[in-house]
Amino acid sequence: MNSLYIECKMGVAGDMLMAALLELTDKDTFLTKMNSLGLPGVTLSLENVKKNGITGTHVKVLVDGREESENMHDCEDGNASRTLADVKSIINNLDISDIVKSDAISVYNALAEAESEVHGTTVSNIHFHEVGTIDAITDIVGVCILMEMLSVDKVIISSINVGSGEVKTSHGILPVPAPATALLLRGIPMYTDEGINGELCTPTGAALIRHFTDEVGDMPVMATQKIGYGFGSKEFDRPNCVRVFLGEECPSDAVEAGSDSSKYSCDNLNDTVVELRCNIDDMTPEDIGYAQDKLLKEGANDVFTTPIYMKKNRPGILLTVICNEETLERTVKNIFKYTTTIGIRKSTCDRYILDRKEVTRRTKYGDVRVKESSGYGIVRTKPEYEDIVRLAEENDVSPMVLREEI
Numbered sequence: 001m002n003s004l005y006i007e008c009k010m011g012v013a014g015d016m017l018m019a020a021l022l023e024l025t026d027k028d029t030f031l032t033k034m035n036s037l038g039l040p041g042v043t044l045s046l047e048n049v050k051k052n053g054i055t056g057t058h059v060k061v062l063v064d065g066r067e068e069s070e071n072m073h074d075c076e077d078g079n080a081s082r083t084l085a086d087v088k089s090i091i092n093n094l095d096i097s098d099i100v101k102s103d104a105i106s107v108y109n110a111l112a113e114a115e116s117e118v119h120g121t122t123v124s125n126i127h128f129h130e131v132g133t134i135d136a137i138t139d140i141v142g143v144c145i146l147m148e149m150l151s152v153d154k155v156i157i158s159s160i161n162v163g164s165g166e167v168k169t170s171h172g173i174l175p176v177p178a179p180a181t182a183l184l185l186r187g188i189p190m191y192t193d194e195g196i197n198g199e200l201c202t203p204t205g206a207a208l209i210r211h212f213t214d215e216v217g218d219m220p221v222m223a224t225q226k227i228g229y230g231f232g233s234k235e236f237d238r239p240n241c242v243r244v245f246l247g248e249e250c251p252s253d254a255v256e257a258g259s260d261s262s263k264y265s266c267d268n269l270n271d272t273v274v275e276l277r278c279n280i281d282d283m284t285p286e287d288i289g290y291a292q293d294k295l296l297k298e299g300a301n302d303v304f305t306t307p308i309y310m311k312k313n314r315p316g317i318l319l320t321v322i323c324n325e326e327t328l329e330r331t332v333k334n335i336f337k338y339t340t341t342i343g344i345r346k347s348t349c350d351r352y353i354l355d356r357k358e359v360t361r362r363t364k365y366g367d368v369r370v371k372e373s374s375g376y377g378i379v380r381t382k383p384e385y386e387d388i389v390r391l392a393e394e395n396d397v398s399p400m401v402l403r404e405e406i
Helices: 014-022 027-035 084-092 098-119 134-150 179-184 203-212 285-297 325-338 385-395 399-405
Strands: 002-007 042-051 054-063 154-157 160-164 166-169 172-175 190-192 222-231 241-249 272-280 302-309 315-323 345-350 355-363 366-375 378-383
Touching: 014 054, 014 134, 014 203, 014 222, 014 241, 027 042, 027 134, 042 134, 042 222, 054 134, 084 098, 084 134, 098 134, 098 179, 098 203, 134 203, 179 203, 272 325, 285 302, 285 315, 285 325, 315 325, 366 385, 378 385, 385 399
Parallel strands: 002 154, 054 222, 160 190
Antiparallel strands: 002 241, 042 054, 166 172, 222 241, 272 315, 272 345, 302 315, 355 366, 366 378
16 A cells, blocks of 8 residues: 655644655656746745755745745735635636645635634634735645645554744734644644744644544554655754655564565565545444445445544544455445445555465364464464354353363
8 A cells, every 4th residue: 555654743834744745756847837837926946955964855935036934824915814715716726636626625624614613703704814825825735736646545644743832823922733723633643842932733734634644643564665854944953844754554564573574575465455435424323333234244345434523523434445346336336325425435455465264173162163364474363253152151151261272
């Protein structure tokens, strides 16, 4: 699986994320694209940066020859106050794909919903100040274009360092993280760093992370192909950068300490499955459980749900269904049949699997089916739970005794 891991130990801002992603792809193609979009007065240029021995990229967004402020809240531009409709109009008139337009507008919808909750008003009454500037729009559109260019299967992020202290905004002095940022990061692990006085995670960065992230956690076991460093303009006692890793995820047991790693190369794939996903916020738990049972009975390899937050911060679930290519069409029809979703996302995944077989073990209490898995230097056995329970009831012994016998 082609995965992107985003390390946010120094927070995340739109320009820093754009610079980091840019190191993973063709820089000239991206710059040509961005500078021909027609964003009013915008010119992008790149600067090579070296901090603490680390080399990376800083993206300079010039608007009428002036670089964006290192503190995105410090905005004197009288034209910066834009409504959501104003921003959508700008985005829809750009020469970008429908996917990029949809992603960028979804990011701004999330920003508008967070701002409306903070200020106790409706989305239609929200006026963007700092995040409505042309340079902020450039950062968001630029990240969305790069994500389309990279076309990864999954995005994983680390917990986010938000910094500490206070930040100056058009609404006055606010605590870090700023209220809208805190709302956008709801449900995502974040932490303050008293060693850094300042804002590390901006509202733009938080909205982009919320939109594109599939998982949050430690870096997975992966064969890294490219690494990118995107630097901001603020100076701290450590490199102020977002670091990204692009590569193929490997099974956690693919390489064992002291073993011959060539035996467990991530190129040694031996199975392919299809992963189907959809977001649902209008089904009861009982109906979701029924849909899971039906999908499994009708050919899906696995079905599971993940709690998520959807539009207007509504709690919902991410339904994930794994199936084989030969059962794909039937599984898609069944998802539409048994759920309320109106759209399904599809990913084809390479998979590492162990060889599996089922054997019968004879015990003094009766026969038990046992699943055996082997490969990659691993051998595992697991007795069938239903057999264990049946024999435990018949012989008046605990399941632990039966497992020990097996």
